[in-house]
Amino acid sequence: MASPRISQLAILGITTGIFSGLFGVGGGIVLVPLLVLWIGFDERRAAATSLLAIVIAASAGAATQLIYGNVHFVAALTVGIPAVGGVLIGTWLQQRIPVALVQLLFSVLLVAVAVLVVLR
């Protein structure tokens, strides 16, 4: 399918960035539903594109935090290395589950995050 227009990509990026900066939620929680419901991506395409966007946005955020001296490298490696193993499992699993089921599970995740946002 064709890639979205540049104006749509700008709106997606700006919306995702503002919400994640404002509430401290990850960009993917905002971006994936927008890609699915507004742009019409299926869950796999939405998840894939979201992950690349997160690489860019998280790099900018992490660079800022490095300057402030808030990053603990050993702790980052302690959770980050296992998480890299986990993401290989997650992406593999995602190709084997019907896209609609992944989308249904994502809606459960959204409810959980909504609760966390209120409880914070």
Next chain:
Amino acid sequence: MIALAIIIGVAAGVLSGLFGIGGGILLVPALALVLGLGHVEAEATSLLAIIPVAAVGAWRQKGYGNLDVRAGLTIGAFAAVAAIVGVALVNVLPVDLVRYAFAVLMLYVAWRMAASAIAQLRAEPDSTASDGS
């Protein structure tokens, strides 16, 4: 404690790959509650840890033919700049009020996502891993 952090790390990665999120939802609590980092340090460290996770996930997804590289890079660039605006808005907006509004919006989006998913499942009850689009 290290073992628990590793297990939560794996779980965060699985969620990341499955749903296309960074995994901070699990990484931040793991860093704060299990490894004892302060809240700001946990958020900052989570951002660094997420980079290789999301990069490997995006790379695998590219292999599966699901990645729109142009869209991902462009959205990410706009989001990186807009996040600065979002952080600045925290000091301007009545954040508690906005937070409840955001939670309600997320519940609405969850309902829309679920309704759309259920419609797809009913239309194609036998659809497995194949993608028609």
